[in-house]
Amino acid sequence: MSLDILSGKFVFSSCAAAKPPSKKMVTFLAAGASPSTPSRSTSSNAPSLRPRRVRTVPSSPTKQAPRPAVSSTSGTAKRRVRRRKVEEEEKGLGGGGGGGECVPSMEEAPISVATLYQNGDPLGRNELGRCVVEWLRQGMRSMASKLAAAEMAGDLVPTALALEWGSAEGRLAFVIQAQPYLSAAPMPQGLEALCLKACTHYPTLFDHFQRELCDVLLSYQHQGLISDLRATQSWRVLEEMANSSEHQAAVRTTSPRRPKAVHSSIGISLKKVRLMQTSIEEFVRHMSDLLRIERDVELEFTQLELNAVPMLDDDSKPPKPVEYLVSHGQAQQEQCDTICNLNVISSSTGLGGLHLVLFRVEGGHKLPPTTLSPGDMVCVRTCNSRGEGATSCKQGFVYNLGEDGCSITVALESRHGDATFSRLFGKSVRIDRIQGLADSLRYKRNLEALMLLERNGLQEDNVSIAVVATLFGDSKDVVKMAKNNLTDWDESSGPDLNLSERYAYDASQLRALKLGLNKKRPVLIIQGPPGTGKTVLLTELIVRAVKQGERVLVTAPSNAAVDKMVESLSRTGLNIVRVGNPVRLSPFVASKSLGEIVNCRLRQFRKELERKRTDLRKDLRQCIEDDSLAAGIRQLLKQLGKDLENKEKETIREVLSDAQVVLSTNTGAADPLVRRTGSFDLVIIDEAGQAIEPACWIPILQGKRCILAGDHCQLAPVVLSRKALDGGLGKSLLETASSLHDGLLTTRLTVQYRMHDSIAMWASKEMYHGLLKSSDLVASHLLADSPVVKATWITRCPLLLLDTRMPNGALNIGCKEHLDPAGTGSFYNEGEADIVTQQVLNLVHCGVSPSTIVVQSPYIAQVQLLREKLQEYPGLCPVEVSTIDSFQGREADAVIISMVRSNPLGAVGFLGDSRRINVAITRARKHVTVVCDTSTICHSTFLARLLRHIRRYGQVKHVAPGSLDGASGLGFSQPTLPSIS
Numbered sequence: 001m002s003l004d005i006l007s008g009k010f011v012f013s014s015c016a017a018a019k020p021p022s023k024k025m026v027t028f029l030a031a032g033a034s035p036s037t038p039s040r041s042t043s044s045n046a047p048s049l050r051p052r053r054v055r056t057v058p059s060s061p062t063k064q065a066p067r068p069a070v071s072s073t074s075g076t077a078k079r080r081v082r083r084r085k086v087e088e089e090e091k092g093l094g095g096g097g098g099g100g101e102c103v104p105s106m107e108e109a110p111i112s113v114a115t116l117y118q119n120g121d122p123l124g125r126n127e128l129g130r131c132v133v134e135w136l137r138q139g140m141r142s143m144a145s146k147l148a149a150a151e152m153a154g155d156l157v158p159t160a161l162a163l164e165w166g167s168a169e170g171r172l173a174f175v176i177q178a179q180p181y182l183s184a185a186p187m188p189q190g191l192e193a194l195c196l197k198a199c200t201h202y203p204t205l206f207d208h209f210q211r212e213l214c215d216v217l218l219s220y221q222h223q224g225l226i227s228d229l230r231a232t233q234s235w236r237v238l239e240e241m242a243n244s245s246e247h248q249a250a251v252r253t254t255s256p257r258r259p260k261a262v263h264s265s266i267g268i269s270l271k272k273v274r275l276m277q278t279s280i281e282e283f284v285r286h287m288s289d290l291l292r293i294e295r296d297v298e299l300e301f302t303q304l305e306l307n308a309v310p311m312l313d314d315d316s317k318p319p320k321p322v323e324y325l326v327s328h329g330q331a332q333q334e335q336c337d338t339i340c341n342l343n344v345i346s347s348s349t350g351l352g353g354l355h356l357v358l359f360r361v362e363g364g365h366k367l368p369p370t371t372l373s374p375g376d377m378v379c380v381r382t383c384n385s386r387g388e389g390a391t392s393c394k395q396g397f398v399y400n401l402g403e404d405g406c407s408i409t410v411a412l413e414s415r416h417g418d419a420t421f422s423r424l425f426g427k428s429v430r431i432d433r434i435q436g437l438a439d440s441l442r443y444k445r446n447l448e449a450l451m452l453l454e455r456n457g458l459q460e461d462n463v464s465i466a467v468v469a470t471l472f473g474d475s476k477d478v479v480k481m482a483k484n485n486l487t488d489w490d491e492s493s494g495p496d497l498n499l500s501e502r503y504a505y506d507a508s509q510l511r512a513l514k515l516g517l518n519k520k521r522p523v524l525i526i527q528g529p530p531g532t533g534k535t536v537l538l539t540e541l542i543v544r545a546v547k548q549g550e551r552v553l554v555t556a557p558s559n560a561a562v563d564k565m566v567e568s569l570s571r572t573g574l575n576i577v578r579v580g581n582p583v584r585l586s587p588f589v590a591s592k593s594l595g596e597i598v599n600c601r602l603r604q605f606r607k608e609l610e611r612k613r614t615d616l617r618k619d620l621r622q623c624i625e626d627d628s629l630a631a632g633i634r635q636l637l638k639q640l641g642k643d644l645e646n647k648e649k650e651t652i653r654e655v656l657s658d659a660q661v662v663l664s665t666n667t668g669a670a671d672p673l674v675r676r677t678g679s680f681d682l683v684i685i686d687e688a689g690q691a692i693e694p695a696c697w698i699p700i701l702q703g704k705r706c707i708l709a710g711d712h713c714q715l716a717p718v719v720l721s722r723k724a725l726d727g728g729l730g731k732s733l734l735e736t737a738s739s740l741h742d743g744l745l746t747t748r749l750t751v752q753y754r755m756h757d758s759i760a761m762w763a764s765k766e767m768y769h770g771l772l773k774s775s776d777l778v779a780s781h782l783l784a785d786s787p788v789v790k791a792t793w794i795t796r797c798p799l800l801l802l803d804t805r806m807p808n809g810a811l812n813i814g815c816k817e818h819l820d821p822a823g824t825g826s827f828y829n830e831g832e833a834d835i836v837t838q839q840v841l842n843l844v845h846c847g848v849s850p851s852t853i854v855v856q857s858p859y860i861a862q863v864q865l866l867r868e869k870l871q872e873y874p875g876l877c878p879v880e881v882s883t884i885d886s887f888q889g890r891e892a893d894a895v896i897i898s899m900v901r902s903n904p905l906g907a908v909g910f911l912g913d914s915r916r917i918n919v920a921i922t923r924a925r926k927h928v929t930v931v932c933d934t935s936t937i938c939h940s941t942f943l944a945r946l947l948r949h950i951r952r953y954g955q956v957k958h959v960a961p962g963s964l965d966g967a968s969g970l971g972f973s974q975p976t977l978p979s980i981s
């Protein structure tokens with residue numbers, strides 16, 4: 001356990017990788033400096049560590065003067081006054097007022113993305129409400145001040161407390177001692193019951209107490225009264241207490257309800273159900289620990305990232321004005337996770353009370369190319385002209401990117417009308433992405449799902465009880481449930497299938513359809529290798545499930561995967577609703593989003609309301625003399641606002657409960673809007689191989705039965721912490737469940753409809769034990785089959801290896817790998833980028849449409865370089881350049897892969913991850929080009945087999961940059977590769 005000084009909390013973690021920043025680092029961070037080499041506790045194959053290249057849009061020259069700190073704003077001033085009041089109250093209580101004026105305000109404190117929950121399971125703000133939280137804070141502040149003041153006065157109070165709190169009854173003693181401090185502050189009216197609940201809840205009290213003690217000691221440190229808060233006795237008392245096993249047991253306690261009479265509902269003896277409950281509890285405890293470890297690592301990483309100063313073109317030069325970058329085109333900038341120098345333009349209330357704030361780039365210039373997209377969690381704070389963030393961070397998510405290319409709207413956590421907007425107004429603002437579990441909402445929702453599983457999983461009234469019992473029971477339990485006619489695993493039991501007009505389904509697809517439509521089958525795992533039609537099949541399954549009267553919830557780990565399903569389902573005529581923010585703004589997807597549907601329905605109502613408002617405002621202006629009439633009109637105006645709110649809620653409820661299919665991300669399914677519409681008959685999780693298990697439980701617990709589709713031989717869930725990974729957080733439920741009960745839950749798709757057989761054969765042999773067969777429809781298709789494509793040796797070749805080594809073993813000039821100088825840890829290879837560009841030109845010259853070509857690389861630095869190179873040819877704009885990870889789930893006629901790695905050590909990094917290479921190769925329908933240094937790549941036996949396969953079933957060329965053609969662009973007239981007889 002250690003102190004996370006940024007959040008002022010103890011962090012329980014014995015994981016080396018999850019250690020909070022060292023003292024040196026803490027000082028460093030507090031100063032807002034940029035650590036040159038962010039510590040990344042990641043495995044070499046952790047793809048999520050998308051290297052961050054933050055590049056600011058420098059502010060216009062007139063705006064480069066440093067801006068005043070936010071602490072001068074009125075909101076902060078009010079907060080200070082409030083704080084001072086609290087300090088005075090403390091003095092009145094004999095607390096000694098440890099903090100005084102010097103207590104750093106939240107605004108001045110270093111940014112922190114930490115939240116509650118880090119210290120066990122305290123009652124959160126949502127549960128208690130602001131007033132109760134403030135009341136607790138005041139009480140605990142007094143107690144913390146008193147303890148610290150006693151130490152300053154040389155009393156032995158801390159030592160005495162150490163003895164008392166460290167004992168077995170220490171928790172009780174702590175709670176009892178807290179009471180006088182709490183009762184000294186008046187309880188907020190009407191909330192007495194909540195206050196009483198909170199003031200006897202040990203994790204909640206401890207959580208507040210440690211924050212306040214940290215705050216008080218920090219203020220002493222700032223005043224120079226102590227040199228290091230960690231050296232104080234008060235701090236040690238707290239540390240010992242937090243380390244005690246009693247404490248750790250207490251903060252984990254979730255008081256699960258014991259299952260009552262559940263045996264009658266699933267037909268299993270109570271004794272066996274209790275065993276099941278025990279294994280659920282063990283699982284939940286283990287997963288909660290892993291989530292916490294992972295979150296700590298992600299928080300640490302995010303904290304470093306957020307404190308990083310955006311990188312300018314050249315550190316030695318002053319920032320270039322926006323005009324420079326605009327006039328030099330966007331290729332001069334990089335795709336980044338950060339957007340700087342934004343101004344707040346307006347704020348409004350969105351659907352469901354979201355606080356939407358619109359930002360625009362200073363000077364009306366374009367946004368830089370960004371990886372941010374709707375739904376991404378972000379941190380918003382003010383920054384100076386170099387993009388250095390100075391203030392506390394407001395979390396929110398990207399609502400949309402303006403069509404004008406200059407603006408971005410963020411939905412902030414705060415409510416519309418609070419001080420957030422005024423605090424940001426007139427300042428230069430910076431927006432940064434927050435990754436994974438560092439996003440507090442995602443973490444909280446995962447944890448809540450586990451708690452729900454533990455508390456309700458085996459309760460009689462749980463709709464998903466059969467799913468829970470199947471996944472936590474043993475094989476005998478499963479048989480027993482079936483004997484009692486509660487479940488049915490018989491393969492012939494599904495409904496009869498009338499064959500679809502669209503596809504002639506193969507036997508494995510038909511089997512999956514039949515099993516998936518059996519209402520009494522609680523769990524089905526569809527294991528589908530690439531191109532076997534999972535998306536097609538799920539679409540058919542959903543249509544048929546709706547026809548047999550089922551209401552369906554469809555989820556996936558990423559917004560992109562959800563949108564893929566929305567696109568596919570929107571052609572079926574079903575009533576579908578997409579909850580959350582669509583990433584793809586195709587008309588298909590946008591028109592199905594909850595926001596759009598509700599806005600459409602409310603258009604007339606809003607118009608009418610606006611007309612009434614305008615009339616009332618006119619009336620108000622005319623009765624300025626008559627106070628009582630004016631008050632009446634104001635009341636009416638207020639009522640109109642409420643009417644709109646109510647109408648909105650009612651419409652949302654209507655839209656969602658009328659929907660035959662609701663779609664969201666896994667964590668999005670925890671949205672109260674979705675939960676409130678009642679349970680589902682069927683839950684389908686697509687790309688389930690990429691989701692961590694706790695996230696899958698969010699949707700699963702909302703449906704009577706579930707289907708998990710995916711492929712555990714493709715990309716796995718992203719986990720940064722080595723300890724969490726080793727503990728099993730990286731293993732998906734799809735993978736775990738597919739081996740349960742001797743494979744009873746699983747069915748496999750065995751025919752692929754995407755790739756030329758030479759491509760599929762490699763994947764089949766390497767990843768699927770030779771069981772993946774190619775449909776005759778695609779087995780021999782080639783680029784040259786298209787009437788608009790010239791038949792050359794390239795377009796007739798399904799597999800091509802472009803080797804940057806010459807036959808004599810010498811590496812071609814310029815083909816060595818380089819570490820990204822931006823310090824991202826990523827690699828790039830200039831020579832390979834040139835060869836890829838030339839190969840794209842060759843394909844296009846042969847008549848292959850640029851929109852059917854995709855260039856992939858595992859390294860983001862190479863992806864950025866490739867984008868820049870291809871942008872030099874305007875005709876190549878439709879060629880998509882992507883990391884392998886972000887192209888999973890999609891396909892293209894021709895795929896070019898740049899492997900990048902070329903070094904004398906034969907280090908291949910995460911190229912050695914077979915699942916990633918499997919995804920890369922199997923995106924191709926008709927042609928794959930692999931560009932690499934074979935003598936480096938062949939150090940991995942897995943990759944060496946891939947090279948052998950290409951040599952055997954495809955073509956090999958030894959190439960140097962410029963050797964493929966004269967880089968004459970789209971205008972060239974000669975085929976440039978030597979023809980092969």
Ligand SMILES: Nc1ncnc2c1ncn2[C@@H]1O[C@H](COP(=O)(O)OP(=O)(O)OP(=O)(O)O)[C@@H](O)[C@H]1O
Binds near residue numbers: 504505529535753
């Ligand atoms: N029965 C079928 N007959 C003909 N074509 C099919 C059939 N099933 C699927 N396809 C086609 O196969 C291709 C791949 O399908 P789909 O994208 O659904 O595969 P997938 O399993 O989701 O792939 P991945 O796992 O790589 O994302 C699509 O072009 C689809 O139209």
